[in-house]
Amino acid sequence: MTVTNSQDNHALTSLASAMANGEVATVDLTHTLDPDFPVIILPPEFGQCARFRMEEISAYDHRGPAWKWHNFSCCEHTGTHFDAPIHWISGRDLPNNSVDEIPVERFIGPACVIDCSEGAARDDDFELTPEVIEAWEADYGRIPPDCWVLMRTDWSKRSGAAYLNMRDDGPHSPGPSPEGIRLLVEQRDIRGFGVETVGTDAGQGQHYTPPFPAHYTLHGNNKYGLQCLNNLDLLPPVGAVVIATPLKIKNGTGSPLRVLALVPRSHTV
Amino acid sequence: MTTPISPPPRKNPQKRTRVPVEPPDTRSRAALGLSVAAARGRFMLQVCTECSAILYPPRDACSSCLSVDLEWQVVSNRGRLVAETVIRTSTHIYFRERTPWRVGTVQLDCGPSMICHVHGDCESQGNVRMINRLDKSGHGVLFALPEKEIPAMEDDPQLRELTCSPKFRRILITDARSESGQALARAFSRADAALVFAGEAERWRHWPERDSLKEIDNVELVPLDVSDTQSVEELCGEIGGKVDILVNNARFVRPGGVMDGGDLVFAQQEMEVNCLGLMRLAQAFGPVMRGRGADGVNSATAWVNILSIYAYCNLPQFGVYSASSAAAHSLSQCLRSEMRTGGVRVMNVYTSPTEDEWHQPLPPPKVTASKLASAVVEGLQDGLEEVYVGDLAKDLIDRWSAEPKLLEQEMTRQGGGRE
Numbered sequence: 001m002t003v004t005n006s007q008d009n010h011a012l013t014s015l016a017s018a019m020a021n022g023e024v025a026t027v028d029l030t031h032t033l034d035p036d037f038p039v040i041i042l043p044p045e046f047g048q049c050a051r052f053r054m055e056e057i058s059a060y061d062h063r064g065p066a067w068k069w070h071n072f073s074c075c076e077h078t079g080t081h082f083d084a085p086i087h088w089i090s091g092r093d094l095p096n097n098s099v100d101e102i103p104v105e106r107f108i109g110p111a112c113v114i115d116c117s118e119g120a121a122r123d124d125d126f127e128l129t130p131e132v133i134e135a136w137e138a139d140y141g142r143i144p145p146d147c148w149v150l151m152r153t154d155w156s157k158r159s160g161a162a163y164l165n166m167r168d169d170g171p172h173s174p175g176p177s178p179e180g181i182r183l184l185v186e187q188r189d190i191r192g193f194g195v196e197t198v199g200t201d202a203g204q205g206q207h208y209t210p211p212f213p214a215h216y217t218l219h220g221n222n223k224y225g226l227q228c229l230n231n232l233d234l235l236p237p238v239g240a241v242v243i244a245t246p247l248k249i250k251n252g253t254g255s256p257l258r259v260l261a262l263v264p265r266s267h268t269v
Numbered sequence: 270m271t272t273p274i275s276p277p278p279r280k281n282p283q284k285r286t287r288v289p290v291e292p293p294d295t296r297s298r299a300a301l302g303l304s305v306a307a308a309r310g311r312f313m314l315q316v317c318t319e320c321s322a323i324l325y326p327p328r329d330a331c332s333s334c335l336s337v338d339l340e341w342q343v344v345s346n347r348g349r350l351v352a353e354t355v356i357r358t359s360t361h362i363y364f365r366e367r368t369p370w371r372v373g374t375v376q377l378d379c380g381p382s383m384i385c386h387v388h389g390d391c392e393s394q395g396n397v398r399m400i401n402r403l404d405k406s407g408h409g410v411l412f413a414l415p416e417k418e419i420p421a422m423e424d425d426p427q428l429r430e431l432t433c434s435p436k437f438r439r440i441l442i443t444d445a446r447s448e449s450g451q452a453l454a455r456a457f458s459r460a461d462a463a464l465v466f467a468g469e470a471e472r473w474r475h476w477p478e479r480d481s482l483k484e485i486d487n488v489e490l491v492p493l494d495v496s497d498t499q500s501v502e503e504l505c506g507e508i509g510g511k512v513d514i515l516v517n518n519a520r521f522v523r524p525g526g527v528m529d530g531g532d533l534v535f536a537q538q539e540m541e542v543n544c545l546g547l548m549r550l551a552q553a554f555g556p557v558m559r560g561r562g563a564d565g566v567n568s569a570t571a572w573v574n575i576l577s578i579y580a581y582c583n584l585p586q587f588g589v590y591s592a593s594s595a596a597a598h599s600l601s602q603c604l605r606s607e608m609r610t611g612g613v614r615v616m617n618v619y620t621s622p623t624e625d626e627w628h629q630p631l632p633p634p635k636v637t638a639s640k641l642a643s644a645v646v647e648g649l650q651d652g653l654e655e656v657y658v659g660d661l662a663k664d665l666i667d668r669w670s671a672e673p674k675l676l677e678q679e680m681t682r683q684g685g686g687r688e
Contacts, residue, residue, distance in 0.1 A: 035497045038473040044626070047534050056496055079386075159473070166475045 015262075020263055029229045029242070029259040030080040031156070036162045036230075039078055040198050041171070049075040049112050052178030052256075058204040082246040083215070083225030085198065086114065087253040097222065099252035105246040106224070111148040112140070113235045116174060120153035125166055125172035125204055130183045140237045145189040151176070152232040155196040164198060175202025178213035185221050193218055194226030194242075194259075201219055229259060239264050271389055273421040275438050276427070276463060276564040289562035289611045291406040292363040299327040301339050307401045307409030308654035312346040314381065315339040325381035346399040348377040350391050350413055363405070366563075370427060375413050376401060385411035386427055390419045402431040402652045405612030407560070407605070423650065432652035433571035433614055436461040438513035443468045443495055443550065446476050448625060449518045449575065452638035454488050456646045463567065466508055468493030468519070470500075495519045495546030496538075505553035512563070514654060515554055516573040516645060519546050522627040526588035538590045544595035547574060551604050559611030571614045571649055574601050575641070578619040578662035580679045581669045584629075605654075614654060618645055619666070621659030632659055 013105030018024040031037060039049040052074040076099075077083070085091030085097045096102055114136045119126040128151055133143070143149060153174045155163070165172045174197065176184070184190045193200055193214060200214035210216045218225055226244055241262040246255030280286075296304065299315075308312035319336035322549040323344055330337045352372030359365045373387040375397055390531075391397050399411040404410045412431060415422065440457045442449045445467035457465045465488045467538060469479075472492060482488060491508065494500045495517070521542035523535040551572075558569035579591035580598035598617065605615040622628040624635040636659040648656040657663045668676045 035494070035499060036471070036473065036492075038471075041474060047532070048538075051497070053497060140456075161473055161475045163473055164475070 015142075019262070020230070025263045025265050026112060026236045027231055027240075027261040027263050029261055030257070031228055031230045031232050033072075033074070033079045033256060037079055038198060039075065041164060041166065049077050050172045052078050074256060076249065076252055076256070077227070079256045080228045080230065080259055081226075081243055081254050081256045083219065083227065083254045084246070084252065085222050085224070086217045086251070087225075088219035090216045091222065094222045097218075098250075099246040099255050100248045100250050102224075102246075104245070106191065108241065108243050110138075110144070110149055110238075111150050111194075111235065111240045111242045113150045113152050113232060113240065115152045115235050115237065117152055117154040117233070118127075120174045121157060122171040124244040125173070125202060126153070127202065128174070128176040128180040130177075130179050133141050133180060133183055136237070143184070143188045143190065144179065146191045148192050148194055148244075149184055149188075149190050150194040150226070150229065150232055150235065150242075151196070151197050154233060156228075156232065169204075170206070171198075171203035173197040173203035175200065175205055175213050178208050178210065178217070180218045181214045185223055187216050190223060192224030192226060193227050194230050196232055197227065199227055200225040226259060235261055235263060270578070271421045271425045273436065274424045276498075280565075286561060287366070287563045289405070289559070289563070289613065290362045290366070291610065291682055292404045292408075292410075293361065294406045294408065295512055297327070299329055301408075302327050303401060303409030303411075304403065304407065305409070306341060307403045309569055310400075310651050310653045311343055312399055312401045312403070313341045314344050314379075314415040316342045323377075323380045325377075325383050342429060345377070345379045347379075348397055348413075349377040349400055350374070350387065350393060350395055350397050350433065351376045351382070353387055353391070353393055360466055367426070367430070373413060375411075376615070380403065383411055385413050387413045387540055388422065388428055389413060390415045390422055403614065403654055404431060407609050407614070416623065426655060432559065433514065433616070433649040434460075435514055435646060435649055437463050437615075438570065439464040439466070439511050440514045440568045441466045441468065441508070441512045441554070443488060443493060443517045443546075444514070444519035445469045445482060446478075446516060446607065447520075448638040449623070449641050451482055453516055453643035453645060454482060456639070456642035458485050458487055460646045462487060462512070463491060466491045466512070468495075468504070469600065470494035470519075477565055495542045495549055498549050501549045502552045505557070509557040512554055512558060513522050513561075513567050513569050513650065514571045514573065517550055518548055518573070518575045521593075522587070522590050524587055524590075524624075524627065526585045529585075531589060535541070539589055539593040540596065547597050547600050547604070551600075551607075555608065558613050559608055561612035562613050567615050569611070570615055572604065572608060572647055573616045573649070573651075574619060575645070576601070576616045576622060578621055578659075578665050580619065581665065582676050614652065616648055616654055617657065618648060618656045618658060618663050621661035621665075628651060
């Protein structure tokens with residue numbers, strides 16, 4: 001390893017000092033891994049996403065006198081989590097499509113935040129359409145390539161049954177329309193798409209063509225997903241940097257993770 | 270007439286909770302036959318296969334012909350109370366705490382006479398019906414009832430020691446979301462339970478029956494998921510000292526065998542809920558219930574497991590579910606042993622396939638949720654340890670008792686012995 005001189009190190013030292021003096025704030029975009037946090041519900045004859053569970057191994061007791069620790073278990077897609085391309089059938093044959101193979105530099109990158117909270121408050125099935133995206137671009141500029149696009153809906157502020165919002169015909173929650181996600185992937189070449197809801201697709205996403213267009217389109221094009229994000233209302237429309245590093249699970253299709261955003265203080269809400 | 274019991278007053282917090290003590294526990298191996306019969310509420314005595322003599326007390330050889338070929342059979346329970354007295358003091362701590370205690374001698378119509386416990390409403394020299402029930406140490410004891418039903422006779426204090434009546438007791442049903450949970454809540458409410466705690470897993474997942482359940486008198490929804498240790502511990506911390514009867518109806522069912530249609534993720538969940546769920550509940554609620562086995566009118570009295578009858582013999586179409594039920598059945602025996610010092614009965618209710626989405630392709634007869642709930646309540650009122658619900662379960666346990674290997678042959682062939 002070469003020792004870099006102070007000149008070369010300028011960007012990192014200024015970032016470190018900006019973080020230390022508060023010019024750059026760190027925002028936690030993660031929900032707590034809690035046994036009672038909602039997971040996606042599929043028809044019962046299908047396999048199901050495991051809830052987060054924790055068993056105590058010892059707690060300073062006869063099972064281990066000076067230490068406390070737990071075993072925990074969950075699905076790769078429990079809580080705030082990352083979706084790798086291998087998660088979906090459209091992405092199953094792509095190179096570097098599992099969490100352990102994705103190049104690490106892909107885990108840190110800029111984010112555009114499209115505020116759909118007003119629309120989602122009016123309509124549980126609010127769609128992120130090309131019109132909504134283009135209206136956002138009219139205000140903040142064209143979405144640059146290789147960045148995260150985060151759909152803010154304030155859905156993370158919901159709790160209990162209102163989060164999945166399940167009815168007899170399935171869950172109702174906002175998400176991108178097929179045209180909306182195709183615009184982001186095919187014309188803007190985003191790195192990935194993040195949401196506050198339990199899936200990157202709308203609650204009723206299976207009724208689109210193709211079914212679950214966000215999963216299908218994102219992962220078929222080697223893009224990533226972030227779900228169950230929190231605190232998107234604390235991010236600026238542009239200028240935040242997202243750090244989303246899934247666990248290095250061999251052939252993992254996703255992973256619970258701690259998602260952080262670095263935000264310039266002038267933009268914090 | 271028996272004085273009906275009243276709802277107990279709130280406990281005096283300055284008084285120590287009475288520590289459970291056991292009635293006499295020593296039995297010969299032959300006498301354990303009474304306990305076996307009592308577990309299922311049967312009045313059985315030994316009958317000599319050589320000379321047909323009906324024998325009591327239990328013994329190893331016939332008192333008439335010395336044959337050792339004695340068979341336990343259901344016999345007539347009718348008789349006459351020929352002598353009776355009331356014990357007002359005893360050197361045995363269990364009875365000492367419960368005097369006055371009525372005992373007597375009953376001459377059975379079928380032959381033997383027996384010293385037994387006597388219901389307060391039995392008339393001296395009158396006709397009686399004998400029952401054989403488990404006492405607080407889990408042994409069969411003989412009890413004389415009046416010939417005819419009398420109002421409030423179930424409230425007789427000596428009889429209430431032998432039963433697990435839900436009247437004025439507080440019940441915890443572990444899975445309110447299931448149809449059986451809702452039927453159980455209704456059945457316990459009708460049976461004068463003081464309070465029914467109904468465990469609700471995953472409140473974040475909508476279920477339409479929630480509102481109607483909340484309407485039922487004395488039903489209180491509480492958060493509980495038997496697959497989540499933390500949830501079980503937290504609920505026990507809140508209400509553990511108020512649970513007099515715990516009914517574990519939580520179960521996870523999926524079709525599938527070991528190779529054919531088997532799925533490890535579903536299998537894990539079946540073990541998590543059906544087997545380890547029981548253990549989580551026992552670790553939290555067990556000790557506090559065992560400590561309250563003699564806590565007055567609403568003492569902790571029973572632990573109920575609802576198990577599949579396929580705990581006894583595997584049904585390949587539900588092979589892993591059967592295995593998880595067998596594991597729970599085995600754990601329940603361990604639990605029964607551990608609960609015994611507190612006088613808390615572990616009642617297992619073995620059900621035939623139930624009328625629900627997972628057993629939908631199976632042919633009838635199937636057990637409805639309300640039938641299952643009635644069986645639970647009646648089993649508690651009768652003080653049973655084993656209950657078999659539905660014709661299929663009753664038939665299966667008879668076949669298992671006769672020859673388990675023959676039953677396996679029948680069950681594991683095409684059709685699982687149902688056709």
